[in-house]
Amino acid sequence: MINQAGEYALRAVVHLARRDGLQPDSASDIAAATKVPQAYLQKILRTLTKQNILIAQRGMGGGFKLAKLSSAISVLEVLKACDSGPSRIERCPLGIAGHTQLCSLHRLIDQQTASVESTFATTSIADLIDNQDHIHPLCDPNTGSLAQVNLGVPNTSNGGG
């Protein structure tokens, strides 16, 4: 449903949204804060820039920032930009000519996909940040710092949530 690139893209966009109005943030800083392999993240940031979700600025003091308000960016559009997100079943996967609509099996799967897609389409990046929870994305509540995360801990490690 959400591939690795989509997960990484969401982290990056949420990170940038949390520092809204500040200077653009460099790829290596974003990579550190989001714990994403830097070389791979750069590709993803490039993709998000091409899709007009981010704006890139080269040179000293450059980096990436949001191209629009975080309330105007849906979770779904970030995912789709990376060819991620739920993918609907358009036609009978078996190619049965008589199946002019999906059969019950594929309809079940597609309905679930559609439901998730709808939720992601109506949830904005701002929605993820504006919640009252004391657990904030990418941010360790013990320090309150943005980038103060356990660098070096592999993604598969335990603890936290």
Added chain:
Amino acid sequence: MINQAGEYALRAVVHLARRDGLQPDSASDIAAATKVPQAYLQKILRTLTKQNILIAQRGMGGGFKLAKLSSAISVLEVLKACDSGPSRIERCPLGIAGHTQLCSLHRLIDQQTASVESTFATTSIADLIDNQDHIHPLCDPNTGSLAQVNLGVPNTSNGGG
């Protein structure tokens, strides 16, 4: 969410459920009816047998049949048998120690996953077959025959639904 093996497994189990009470069906016949590569399907059928969803019978007249009533087999258990199906987010993917619960980003994703998982858990194979729709899984309504599908048409082909 559902990998290729999971999709193929569901097709096979639905196919067998539709011929409930009949003789076991051979792997090659199941492969033809479900349009799954035979060699790969055999591995999947073996997996489903190990997980006690199917019963295998060797020798002449042998093949595979359901190990229990189709109403007692959930969609989810077929998927899980193949290491497929929605996978919940157990812990913070970034490993942030202070995240004792999921943050809003990962909670959003996990809630969607949980919803799909719940639906798959409460939907049985029988539910997929008992519907009143005239479009039946794996079955071309133009012929009404079980295995009478467009053999040779690749899975990516157009038409039907």
Added chain:
DNA sequence: TCATTAATAGATAGTGGACTCTATTATCCA
């Protein structure tokens, strides 16, 4: 006991997603 049918098991090959590396281009600042 023998031939036939069909599942079992494991080695092998192809493919796409995840990730890396390096060279290049653009921008800023002194």
Added chain:
DNA sequence: TGGATAATAGAGTCCACTATCTATTAATGA
């Protein structure tokens, strides 16, 4: 104008998933 910073671009690597192939074992029936 030159050096530092940082994005851009694309080729290349790695591995899990997908799929195939072959030899073996088991069951059936004559």
